[in-house]
Amino acid sequence: MSATRVLTGITTTGSPHLGNYVGAIRPAIAASRDASVEAYLFLADYHALIKNQNPEEVAQSSREIAATWLALGLDPESTFFYRQSDIPEITELSWVLTCSAAKGLMNRAHAYKAVVQANEASGEDPDFGVTMGLFSYPILMAADILIFNAHQVPVGRDQIQHVEMARDIAQRFNHHYGEIFTLPEAVVDDDVAVLQGLDGRKMSKSYGNTIPLFGTPKQLQKSINKIKTNLLEPGEPKDADDSTVFQVWCAFANDAERESMRQAFADGIAWGEAKKQLFERVNDELAPARGQYEALMANPGEVEAVLQQGAQKLKPKSEALLEQVRHAVGLRAYH
Numbered sequence: 001m002s003a004t005r006v007l008t009g010i011t012t013t014g015s016p017h018l019g020n021y022v023g024a025i026r027p028a029i030a031a032s033r034d035a036s037v038e039a040y041l042f043l044a045d046y047h048a049l050i051k052n053q054n055p056e057e058v059a060q061s062s063r064e065i066a067a068t069w070l071a072l073g074l075d076p077e078s079t080f081f082y083r084q085s086d087i088p089e090i091t092e093l094s095w096v097l098t099c100s101a102a103k104g105l106m107n108r109a110h111a112y113k114a115v116v117q118a119n120e121a122s123g124e125d126p127d128f129g130v131t132m133g134l135f136s137y138p139i140l141m142a143a144d145i146l147i148f149n150a151h152q153v154p155v156g157r158d159q160i161q162h163v164e165m166a167r168d169i170a171q172r173f174n175h176h177y178g179e180i181f182t183l184p185e186a187v188v189d190d191d192v193a194v195l196q197g198l199d200g201r202k203m204s205k206s207y208g209n210t211i212p213l214f215g216t217p218k219q220l221q222k223s224i225n226k227i228k229t230n231l232l233e234p235g236e237p238k239d240a241d242d243s244t245v246f247q248v249w250c251a252f253a254n255d256a257e258r259e260s261m262r263q264a265f266a267d268g269i270a271w272g273e274a275k276k277q278l279f280e281r282v283n284d285e286l287a288p289a290r291g292q293y294e295a296l297m298a299n300p301g302e303v304e305a306v307l308q309q310g311a312q313k314l315k316p317k318s319e320a321l322l323e324q325v326r327h328a329v330g331l332r333a334y335h
Contacts, residue, residue, distance in 0.1 A: 003038040007150035017210035019203030071293035082310035089318035094143035142166035149182035177328040234270035
């Protein structure tokens with residue numbers, strides 16, 4: 001039986017934080033070790049240009065994120081790990097798909113609609129600040145998925161719509177030009193934790209409430225000390241289910257450690273002590289990878305070589321698929 005092709009895109013914006021690690025990086029690396037899976041993991045650096053027009057930040061973020069995945073144990077030998085911008089066939093396919101994708105479908109994309117609604121609410125022109133990159137984002141995402149005919153795309157709930165759009169775009173193309181594309185499925189793992197940030201909201205760069213993944217131990221301790229807690233004194237029972245400290249603890253602890261901390265909360269553990277234990281637990285898990293990350297950041301050539309090797313490994317696949325697409329739409333050599 002052939003392997004299931006599973007494709008994960010990693011947006012290269014900002015520095016990786018604990019929420020990224022728990023919600024995306026750790027589960028994706030674990031899944032990539034499954035022998036029945038052909039894992040494709042790519043740095044979505046073209047997507048980054050939609051949100052960030054600062055070249056230095058785009059370049060730095062891409063480096064940090066590539067080094068993070070490798071430091072945390074992604075094996076480039078047993079997976080396909082590559083940078084989107086190193087596979088020119090993706091952007092060529094994106095244009096071909098743009099020529100058959102319906103504008104009405106793009107109008108319904110959540111990200112675009114959210115910007116339009118915000119503009120209308122503040123009395124601006126509906127399309128104020130909307131680039132064609134933002135508007136066409138789902139088509140580029142469809143090209144990312146379809147270029148390797150992925151079967152499954154693990155996503156958060158907010159991204160299901162984009163995978164369904166990729167499926168619609170593929171169906172429409174297949175109907176018109178013949179069966180070339182596999183229809184992808186979105187896979188949502190509800191067991192994957194969504195971490196709360198320092199202020200109790202979802203941990204997100206856009207809220208500025210993140211705990212950086214590879215700061216120094218001192219920086220990690222400082223961030224954990226900033227997690228919002230209530231005013232309950234030592235000795236007063238605390239509600240574990242209402243606590244960001246406990247929630248982050250659960251993402252790093254085993255079942256026995258979770259139960260033991262839940263009991264400590266009921267027994268009135270002091271917030272300072274709970275945060276101290278949380279820091280030690282998180283630091284123990286991240287310390288080995290932190291050293292590896294720092295070594296990779298100090299030697300960018302090593303990371304570059306891994307990504308170039310990934311692109312070379314995939315070249316025959318992307319070229320073959322695009323050759324089929326070109327032939328199907330009539331872009332052929334004259335004979």
